Amino acid sequence: xxxxxxxxxxxxxxxxxxxxxxxxxxxxxxxxxxxxxxxxxxxxxxxxxxxxxxxxxxxxxxxxxxxxxxxxxxxxxxxxxxxxxxxxxxxxxxxxxxxxxxxxxxxxxxxxxxxxxxxxxxxxxxxxxxxxxxxxxxxxxxxxxxxxxxxxxxxxxxxxxxxxxxxxxxxxxxxxxxxxxxxxxxxxxxxxxxxxxxxxxxxxxxxxxxxxxxxxxxxxxxxxxxxxxxxxxxxxxxxxxxxxxxxxxxxxxxxxxxxxxxxxxxxxxxxxxxxxxxxxxxxxxxxxxxxxxxxxxxxxxxxxxxxxxxxxxxxxxxxxxxxxxxxxxxxxxxxxxxxxxxxxxxxxxxxxxxxxxxxxxxxxxxxxxxxxxxxxxxxxxxxxxxx
Ligand SMILES: [Zn+2]
Numbered sequence: 001x002x003x004x005x006x007x008x009x010x011x012x013x014x015x016x017x018x019x020x021x022x023x024x025x026x027x028x029x030x031x032x033x034x035x036x037x038x039x040x041x042x043x044x045x046x047x048x049x050x051x052x053x054x055x056x057x058x059x060x061x062x063x064x065x066x067x068x069x070x071x072x073x074x075x076x077x078x079x080x081x082x083x084x085x086x087x088x089x090x091x092x093x094x095x096x097x098x099x100x101x102x103x104x105x106x107x108x109x110x111x112x113x114x115x116x117x118x119x120x121x122x123x124x125x126x127x128x129x130x131x132x133x134x135x136x137x138x139x140x141x142x143x144x145x146x147x148x149x150x151x152x153x154x155x156x157x158x159x160x161x162x163x164x165x166x167x168x169x170x171x172x173x174x175x176x177x178x179x180x181x182x183x184x185x186x187x188x189x190x191x192x193x194x195x196x197x198x199x200x201x202x203x204x205x206x207x208x209x210x211x212x213x214x215x216x217x218x219x220x221x222x223x224x225x226x227x228x229x230x231x232x233x234x235x236x237x238x239x240x241x242x243x244x245x246x247x248x249x250x251x252x253x254x255x256x257x258x259x260x261x262x263x264x265x266x267x268x269x270x271x272x273x274x275x276x277x278x279x280x281x282x283x284x285x286x287x288x289x290x291x292x293x294x295x296x297x298x299x300x301x302x303x304x305x306x307x308x309x310x311x312x313x314x315x316x317x318x319x320x321x322x323x324x325x326x327x328x329x330x331x332x333x334x335x336x337x338x339x340x341x342x343x344x345x346x347x348x349x350x351x352x353x354x355x356x357x358x359x360x361x362x363x364x365x366x367x368x369x370x371x372x373x374x375x376x377x378x379x380x381x382x383x384x385x386x387x
Contacts, residue, residue, distance in 0.1 A: 003129040004373040005318055008121055012366050015117050016104070019365070022113040023097040023106035027062070028148075029084040034092075035062025035145045038083045042116065042143050043067075049123050051141065056157060062145030064154050066161075071138035075383045077376075078140045078165035078340070080158060080332050081116040082147030086354045095356060103359045110350020110360035115171025116143065118347055118365055122372035130377050137380060140165065147332055150189075150294055158332055162339040166383050167307060169343050170333040173350035173360070174368065175325055181345030182308055182324035184298040184334050185231060186266045188258035190273060190291035192218065194241070197284065198250035208248025209284045212241045215252040217281035222256060225272055231261035232269060233328070258293065259328045266293040295330035298337035298344070303386045307341055310382045314374035320367065341386070346372060 008015075022041065026034040043053045043065050051067035058064065062083060085091075085108035097106035104114075126134045140161045144154035151158065162168050174180060194215045199208030225234045234256065241252025256273070260266040270292060277289040300308075308324055315322035324345075333344035348364040351357075 004125045004377060005370045007125040007129050008366050008369045008373060011121055015121050015365055015369070016099075016362070018120070019104065019109065019113055019117045020097040022117070023109050024092050026089055026092040027083055027085055027108065028087045028089060028091070029061060029146055031089045032058070032060070032062050034089070035083050039063055039065045039143065039145070042083070042120075045120050046141060049120070049127060051139070056154075058145060058153055061153065064145055064157060065141075065143040066157065067139075067141035069139040071136050073136040073138060073380055075166045075380060075387065076138040076140065076164055077379065078142070078161050078168045078336065079119055079171065080142050080144070080168065080336065081112055081119060081171045082144050082332065083116075084145050084148050085111070086148045099362060102362055104362050105359050107358065109358055110173040110348060111353040111358065112172050112347055114350060114360045114365055115173060115347025115368070118369040118372060119171050121369045122376065125369070125373045126376055133377050133380060137376065144332070151332055151335070154332070155335055158335050159339060162336040165340040166387050167343070167379065168333070168336040168340050169346050169372070170331055170336065171347040172331045172333070172345050173347040173353065174345045174364065175327065176349065176351035177323075178349045178364065179323045179325040179345065180308065180311065180343065181327050181331075181333065182300050182304065183326035184295075184330055184344065185326070185328045186260040186263070186293050186297035186334065187295035187330035188260070188266070188270070188291065188293035190256040190258065190289060192254045192256065192277060193288045194252045195286045196248070196250050196282065198243075199248045201246045201248050205248065209282055210248050211252040211285055212249040214282040214285045214287065215239060215241060215254055218276055218279070218287070219254065221276045221279070222273065225269060230265065231259070232265050233259045234269070256291070260293065260297060262297050262299060266297065295334040296338055298334045298342060301341060303341040304337075304343070306386050307343055307382065310378060311343060311371060311375050314371045314378065317374055318367070318370055320371075322371070
């Protein structure tokens with residue numbers, strides 16, 4: 001399938017141009033107009049790839065773009081890419097797309113505009129150079145607008161399509177070392193709100209019930225749940241409380257981030273956090289706990305292993321050795337993997353996500369696109385063996 005790689009190699013300039021256009025369109029999760037502009041650009045591309053495109057209209061966030069391409073085969077594949085970034089309005093203007101020393105910079109360049117561009121050109125190459133396979137595969141695409149705030153409105157859409165899919169490909173960036181993501185931890189978020197009783201810290205300290213003391217003791221207990229060997233972490237990442245130093249604190253508040261390697265650890269940790277919330281660390285204080293494990297862990301199944309081997313075969317056919325790793329970061333892959341074997345980190349190699357150091361290794365834009373096209377050209381055979 002040399003034609004696929006050749007087709008993509010010849011389009012590097014076009015790919016970078018599209019990437020520049022997308023990066024320079026402001027599209028933070030809360031910039032609806034910008035995300036919708038990105039959606040329009042992508043919808044047009046999908047239509048030219050013979051997808052029927054629908055919009056899932058959203059009031060607060062950008063509209064999700066959902067594409068469907070029928071096929072003559074019986075197996076179905078789902079591609080996922082998020083259009084939003086974490087950046088505030090005006091970021092694209094302040095630090096637009098630029099290239100320097102083999103790297104491209106700009107908001108969302110690797111997380112995850114690069115992955116979306118790599119996917120679109122992989123599909124185009126397949127359509128032009130391997131039409132028989134292209135016509136055979138039933139394809140769905142979701143370009144969602146709210147991944148960076150944990151996909152509140154796109155999650156049901158992704159889950160419904162993942163249920164029907166035999167394989168899901170997520171175009172989040174490859175890790176800084178170029179690795180694909182074969183396992184993701186579960187991600188949880190909790191809040192604790194402690195209520196105590198205010199009192200003069202000097203005149204009547206015995207009447208006070210310190211919410212800060214209660215929260216501090218709970219923080220120590222929560223952090224003690226971290227088990228690095230198991231891969232479980234608990235981080236109280238934000239605390240607020242009290243009014244002034246001479247007043248016993250009436251209230252305190254904490255936000256807690258939790259990462260777990262598997263479902264059993266998630267259940268155990270959830271129970272332990274509830275237990276800690278219930279301990280009367282300071283008598284007469286109350287603790288209100290909200291939250292839970294929002295992203296279930298994505299664990300590698302034998303089917304996922306087989307699919308990743310097919311990706312590695314595709315890499316070898318263009319002379320690159322691809323590796324996979326586990327990561328603590330969550331993505332829509334966590335949701336999809338509950339229903340279908342999922343490959344993640346299929347985008348170009350990136351680092352510095354969510355910061356002004358975000359970058360993408362330019363050579364990997366075509367490289368990942370080629371790997372995807374070559375993988376898809378073999379996919380009907382591969383999937384036939386695993387389902
Ligand atoms: Zn992302």
